[in-house]
Amino acid sequence: MYSYPMRGSRILPSFPPLRQAGRGREYNQYSLDDHREVVYNYLFKGLSHRALDRDILGLDPLYSRGFQSMSILHFLGLVDSHKHFFEGWSIDEALAALKPYTHEEAYLLIYSYLLDKAQTYQEDRESEYGVAELDARYWVSQYLKGADDPEQIETRLEYLPASSQEFKYGTSRYYVSSPSLKEALKCKYDFYCQVCHTRIYRPKWVRTLPIKEQWKHLNADVHHIEPLSQGGSDLLENMLCLCPNCHRRFHTQEHILKKAQSHIFVFNQITKDHVPLTIKHAVRLRA
Secondary structure, eight states, X not given: OOOOOEETTEEOXXXXXXXXXXXXXXXXXXXXXXXXXXXXXXXXXOOOHHHHHHHTSOOOHHHHTTHHHHHHHHHHTOOGGGTTTTTTOOHHHHHHHHGGGTTSHHHHHHXXXXXXXXXXXXXXXXXXXXXXXXXXXXXXXXXXXXXOSHHHHHHHHTTOOSSSEEEEETTEEEEEOHHHHHHHHHHHTTTBOTTTOOBEEOTTOOTTSOHHHHGGGEEOEEEESSOGGGTOOOSGGXXXXXXXXXXXXXXXXXXXXXXXXXXXXXXXXXXXXEEEOOOSSOOOOOO
């Protein structure tokens, strides 16, 4: 029987049931990083929908009125009873409270966002709760285990699966999920944007670190060329590694992809400029 985590001698309350609603259109418009920050700041800091739109999604709350972050939260089933529920908790305590329910997809997503947040804080996550099994970065580290120099790493990343699935590499068997596939794509591009070649750094990044250590202090977004909300697939060929600015420009359609002969380039519909898309994996444009 599962016992709830304890702080001192006090038993912590159980997490309220999720109440999922909505079609997910707004949810699919935003990146995994946006989802993580909206969920974390709602559960741990109790930010209002308008504040989340302003501070996390970068929207003008006079126009958005909090509807975008509210839709993200409601799609996951997070409602008023969950607001600042984890205030004063450590992330490990929150993960322990959510762990028994991760057989359900919505709980698993929330759990994964908090797990990723824990990594950005570089908290000690050697946990009896088995959190590493769901960690996308942990999956990548296992997949690249034994590949230490850049050439070995590049070779290993050539054999990424095209989709979330079970697959074999050499004598090892791997189980790749959608988040780990996205994380592996970022590694394939060394966290450089495929459009503008920008890199997003976290504190403690040092150029002299081994490449796999550098990745722990870098960030990037993954964009779906054909949005999931419009029937796009969650396959590698439908994904791009982008910086947050270029990611936003695709969502506002300032940037669009075009193909001339065998070359794919990014066209800016405002400035009319175009730049070649850096490509290290098979990319398919929608018809």
